[in-house]
Amino acid sequence: MSGSALASWALVNDANDVALQVAQAADCVHLVGDRSDSETILNCLRDAPLERIEQAAAKVGRPGSFRRFRTIFGPSIDGVVIRGQHLSSGSSSSGSGGPRKRSEDGRPTYDCLFGVSGFESSYQLSELASEQGLDGVERDLLLRAFVADTYRFHQTEIFLTLVNEYTDWERTVQHPISIRESTVEALSDGQFVAPAILLGDTLTSPDKNSYFYVIDPAIIQGARRYKDTSVGDAVGFLYMTSFMTQSYWASHERVRASICMPYKIEEKRSKTNKLMKDMDY
Template sequence: MLTLCATQFAGFLKTRASLSPGSGGNLGLMDIILALHWVRDNIASFGGDSKRITVVGHDTGAALANLVLISKSGKGTVDGLVQRAVLLSGSALSPWALIPDPDTVRLEVSQQMACHLVPGHNNRKPTTDDITDCLRDKPIEALMGVRLTNVRFMPSWGPFLPLEDSLDPEFAMEHSGEGFITSELMLGMTTTESYNDFSASDIQYGLEEDQRNRLLRTYIRNAFTFHLNEIFSAVRNEYTDWDKPIQHPINIRDSTMEALSDGHTVAPSIKVAYLHARRGAKTYMFHFGYQSKESEYPQRLGSVRGEELPYIFGLPLVQGLPAFPQNYSRQDMGVNEAVLNFVTNFCKTGDPNEAGQQQIPLLHPDYGTAKERTRFRLITWETYETTTQQYLSICKCFLSLCLSAMLFNFSTEKGPL
């Protein structure tokens, strides 16, 4: 049995200037850590084990879970808050995980909320005053109505640096981060993580080369600081099929989706797995490439960001919920049983293959043939190692253990290595 808890958290708005003691803000991360303290102290009353706490996050939730692991307030030691983490379609190294300029956000909020700041030196950007008290006097509807400058591919709200005394999550994972290396880690991703970055017209008709170039340049300009032209040239070269002198718009669309998926989600996740495994920590990685025949997304594109979530929560085994009105097939149920057993075993023991674990009880035990139901039990999910980079592939061919040839250099803040 697993005991599940969902946490709610406040925002991340920076309320004080950089030059003042502390910076305010990042309260959402503090809320999560406080909730984990509550779980540790009280979960036994609900049938849980305070020594086996796993944080699971998807998208921005995965980035926050990753930040919890490197937070000194969330050390994942035996006597700490977290022992394991599951990061789905995101990490703290994704370019969208942190906002680069929280002072600009603070300024925009203060102006729209009439929380006047003391001008900085030579009338530059304000550097003093805490807007917390002013904001507390405003109705929540007014705060929710604030409109921030939108930077494509980047978040308007979110955590910001420094986090405690760490200026760089990658440095914390590579050199310190006790909670990071003492926690067992599972990372998962889909095939097309960038699907929602494209318009319906782009998806239906594809992209011309000039559209592709503008899209990639916009992403690179907003995600990186230096060597922008060099990064663009490297990405275009890597994600162009040079064997075809004339590129079809659909093929250009597919390669652009792959480039953006790798850039903002896949490559950063692989980098996290690499840093975690390199320090000797137990690491598992999987690619969820499976699509139901009833999927609302084009089969050509492969699995889309979020398509793994029904299988994480077991919806095919209960024939969906109102928010997921899908008629799942017997094969969908077989895949779901496999995914659930791997994930629950990992949450319980830190090993998705743990022998002797009770299998997930099914509401529809006659969903498939014996072959479908037992095939996944023949798979041994090996740990991710820096040399072999093995990961589990969950796809139409059901399950297989693959050797990774994926790169993570594209995701680094300084650009390709």
């Protein structure tokens, strides 16, 4: 829900480059003539005071090197803790390349519940854009930044494809509000929807139950569709936090949450019974 480990923003794919930038900012690279001497650089970083590392990280995170749609510091595929098999190419049961299914590796599979809600990327908009919409130039800047941060090759082709696919060509005039809608939809599909579906396809198995939900953003956000929203609103809706934070949720949203409650209770009950049975209680 509202994210996936396969999303481009969930992992640092260029961790070595970022680490080298931090080492340079922390004055650790000049200690050796050959930058390939990673052991010396790592020892220097380990011995450096925390304040020095924080200052170096702040330099790397400046706007000049800031990536809007990527994570500079976070989990990375280091080959030890995260081995990266889930990203290895291989033929899945669907016939498309991508992460291998857990069942293909002989690992245990479980019932899977996953889902998405639209307009998850509305937080990328400024307050002015949220209220008045976007023009074509602003849309292009957002989509180009997303493509540049997500893909290394064929960036121009991918950008043009996004513009073509997420433009309502039946409209003779592109209104700023409609451009805003299509832009947020494109970003949400790339940042949240596609990775979640890919992860669900990776975890599902023919002999296990799989549940996929799609929540209409109008149900969750209502009048807050582009204002005062945050990633994960769907999670709060599904797990009934609307009853605990009533000042944030409207009355009709709490009514919809109460309708979903019996299904969530039954889901928890069935999972608990199955777990106790598997443990021979």
